[in-house]
Amino acid sequence: MKNSLPILAVLAAIVAIWYAAVAPMNIRGALDVAERSGAEVVPPASVDRFEQPIWRLMIDNPGHVAQGYSLDRPRLPTPVQVGRELWKSTGEMALKGRAMSKRSLIYHGWITLQATLWGFALGTGLGMAGAIAIVYSRVVNMSLMPWAIISQTVPIVALAPMIIVLSSQVGIEGRTVPKAIISAYLCYFPVLVGMVKGLRSPGAAQLDLLRTYSASGLHVFLKLRLPASMPYLFTSLKIGIAAALVGTIVGELPTGAISGLGARILIGDQFGTPLAIWAALFAAAILAGGLVTFLDFAQRVTLRRMGMQA
Amino acid sequence: MQQMAKSSVPDRSPRSSVISASNLDLTFQTNDGPVHALSGIDIDIGKGEFVSFIGPSGCGKTTFLRCIAALETPTGGQLTVNGMTPDAARRARAYGYVFQAAGLYPWRSIEKNIALPLEIMGYSKSDQDARIARVLDLVELSNFSKKYPWQLSGGMQQRASIARALAFDADILLMDEPFGALDEIVRDHLNEQLLELWARTEKTIGFVTHSIPEAVYLSTKIVVMSPRPGRITDIIESPLPAKRPLDIRDTPEFLQVAHRVREGLRAGHAYDD
Numbered sequence: 001m002k003n004s005l006p007i008l009a010v011l012a013a014i015v016a017i018w019y020a021a022v023a024p025m026n027i028r029g030a031l032d033v034a035e036r037s038g039a040e041v042v043p044p045a046s047v048d049r050f051e052q053p054i055w056r057l058m059i060d061n062p063g064h065v066a067q068g069y070s071l072d073r074p075r076l077p078t079p080v081q082v083g084r085e086l087w088k089s090t091g092e093m094a095l096k097g098r099a100m101s102k103r104s105l106i107y108h109g110w111i112t113l114q115a116t117l118w119g120f121a122l123g124t125g126l127g128m129a130g131a132i133a134i135v136y137s138r139v140v141n142m143s144l145m146p147w148a149i150i151s152q153t154v155p156i157v158a159l160a161p162m163i164i165v166l167s168s169q170v171g172i173e174g175r176t177v178p179k180a181i182i183s184a185y186l187c188y189f190p191v192l193v194g195m196v197k198g199l200r201s202p203g204a205a206q207l208d209l210l211r212t213y214s215a216s217g218l219h220v221f222l223k224l225r226l227p228a229s230m231p232y233l234f235t236s237l238k239i240g241i242a243a244a245l246v247g248t249i250v251g252e253l254p255t256g257a258i259s260g261l262g263a264r265i266l267i268g269d270q271f272g273t274p275l276a277i278w279a280a281l282f283a284a285a286i287l288a289g290g291l292v293t294f295l296d297f298a299q300r301v302t303l304r305r306m307g308m309q310a
Numbered sequence: 311m312q313q314m315a316k317s318s319v320p321d322r323s324p325r326s327s328v329i330s331a332s333n334l335d336l337t338f339q340t341n342d343g344p345v346h347a348l349s350g351i352d353i354d355i356g357k358g359e360f361v362s363f364i365g366p367s368g369c370g371k372t373t374f375l376r377c378i379a380a381l382e383t384p385t386g387g388q389l390t391v392n393g394m395t396p397d398a399a400r401r402a403r404a405y406g407y408v409f410q411a412a413g414l415y416p417w418r419s420i421e422k423n424i425a426l427p428l429e430i431m432g433y434s435k436s437d438q439d440a441r442i443a444r445v446l447d448l449v450e451l452s453n454f455s456k457k458y459p460w461q462l463s464g465g466m467q468q469r470a471s472i473a474r475a476l477a478f479d480a481d482i483l484l485m486d487e488p489f490g491a492l493d494e495i496v497r498d499h500l501n502e503q504l505l506e507l508w509a510r511t512e513k514t515i516g517f518v519t520h521s522i523p524e525a526v527y528l529s530t531k532i533v534v535m536s537p538r539p540g541r542i543t544d545i546i547e548s549p550l551p552a553k554r555p556l557d558i559r560d561t562p563e564f565l566q567v568a569h570r571v572r573e574g575l576r577a578g579h580a581y582d583d
Contacts, residue, residue: 205409208381212407213427214400223426227417306417307458 015079024054025076026068031057033071034064077275085279102259105283111260112248113287115176119183120244124237126184127191134192135199135225136217145196152189156182156247161254175257183247187240194236198229230306234299241291249284261287328392328482328514329355329378335386336373336540346539347373348384353533353542357481360508360515362525363533364571365578370540371518371533375484378516379407391482403431405482406475410490412467414459414474421446421455424474431478445473448507465496469503476511483515489524501527502556509552522575523559526550526567534571536578544574 031041031049042060043049049057058065069078077085086105093104100107130148133140160182167178202224210220252262261284268276334351337344348370355361363371376382377389380396391399399405406427414423421442428438446452449469459467468488475483489497501524508515519525525532526548534544549563558564 205411205413209407209409209413210430211381212379212400212405213430214403215430219430223430224415227415230417307419308416 018076018079022074022076022078023065023068024058026071026074027054027057027061027065029071029073029075030064030067031061034061034067039064073272073274075274077278081275082278082282085275086282089276089279090283105261105264105279108259108261108264108280109283109287112245112252112262112284115179115248115251115260116183116241116245116287116291118176118180119247120187120241122180123184123187123240123244124191127188127236127240128195128233130188130192131195131199132221134196148189148192151185156186156250157253159185160250164251164254175251175260179248179251179260182251183244186247187244190236190239190243191233194232194239195229198232198236199225201232202228227306231299231303231308234295234302238292238295238299241295242288245284245288245291326357327354328357328359329353329390329516331374331377331387331389333387334374334377334384334389336370336377336382336384348377349539349541351387351540351542353545355514355516355531357514358512359531360505360517360529361531361533362517362519362529363535364519364522364525365535365540365575366520366537368537368540369535369578370537371535372486373540374535375486375516375518378482379405379484403478403480405484406478406480408468408472408475408483408485408488410487412459412464412471414467414470416459419456419458420451420462420470423459423470424477427474427478433478441477441479445476448476448510449473449503463496465492465500468492468500472504472507476507476513481514483513485515485517487518487520490519497521497524498556504528505554522568522571526564526571527554527556527559532567532571534574534578536575543578544570546570546574 028049032046035041035044035046041049041064042057043052052060068074071077074081089103089105090099093099093101094106098104100110130140130144134144135141163182163185164175164178167181172178206224206228207220210224215223248260249262249265251257252260253266257263257266261280264280265277265284268274268280331351331353334348335346336348337346351370351374363374365371373382377384378391378396380400389396392402392404394402394404414420415426418426424442424445425438428441433441442455443452446455449472451466451469451473454462454466454470459470462470472483472485472488489500492500505528517525517528530548532544532546532548533542534546535541536543546567548567550558550567
């Protein structure tokens, strides 16, 4: 495919940079391992090596540079290592029938996906309702819009723990609801902004035409504003679902969470297993990619059925 | 005003006025102060007439058309459409309006675009289909009913928008520079078609243009307007016959009318400077 060539070129460049970065990033780790196994390293003491810049270490220990690509706990794992870890915690477990085990990223991804979809539904609903209110009411436009913008300036990492604490105070069990709220908080905004723009996209002539038919407000909405907003809506939904996923993962980070991709990332950090972090990170990225691709597909189908060229 | 119904022979001359304005004024309040868009407009448009409004930009020709359509509200004077206020006439579906841009909905096929007013006005599905077929035939687009607007040329889109305005059988057709954005050849063709359509449907047509040949070729009555304030400088009853081939434009009668329109426009401009 002609379209995939530029994408693959960029991907190849990223992978190349990644591989090139692995050696300097892991040289200290590689030398530590080598020292422990009795090999000769320069300088021999770990403490002294801290004083040295990494490029110096690489020049002095050319024989150990390659070891940086096969460490158990690398600072920066290679793509292959990440891929292997990802496979171990997803496909391989699924093949053994343990897809829903607590060690499986499929299980954690499912937890995250659930909260994301709930948050996405909530956020999209709120965003669309808010957009309709803003377009149809000057008062709402002047009162709600500034707050919508301010809401996005509050750092979500600061807000997330509060939402979790407050929702447990009002007796909400489990984490799905607070996570969905956090995710909705992030994803309603692009939907709101996109829908406002979309609902306002019909020009004066289009509105005049409907006036010459003495069309009701409901007709103007259903026959003109809503269909005219569809291309805008789908663009917003794609941004929104990615934001919803980020919101859910942030909601899983505060201590106490044990399931979900966010919790895996945090636990991996606490237990010093960088491969687990990277695998969870990639699982999240793949999940996001899948969700956006699905919406992209829905957009194409919908717009094509509406006769518009997507 | 309704005596016309008795006569079965289409009679274009008698003054059974469909649109009637007397001493019509419209002043827009803008940030830069009041703008006198229309001033002392007096005109009677009879049933079945083809009236063109011509003048430079800012002369209020479009504004007057919008007043008839109740898209603008005059600030003074009298205006009746079919003997009613413009607002009431609109609710009674007295007119179809064709805008400068075809303004077809890109998400609707041609037939669905024409169905738009019919859906809003609550026609039954079978009635809709019959009307769509009839008006598509009228504008010679029957083979394009399933196409989407982007698949049609500009001229075809404009024909579709005329079909849309005709679909609900309004007696009056208001057209605001409908062919302004099209090239000369397409415009000639559409002018010819429009005259044919007018002869077949016997509608009353109000037509805004800034092309002198177009106004003279199409109209039974030409209203020359001038700007600041927008007013009528001349009303010309066309002496041209009802049947008009395109080459009528080379006849002395045609050129004489065109000359008088040009004079009227020039007079308006001198006042302006």
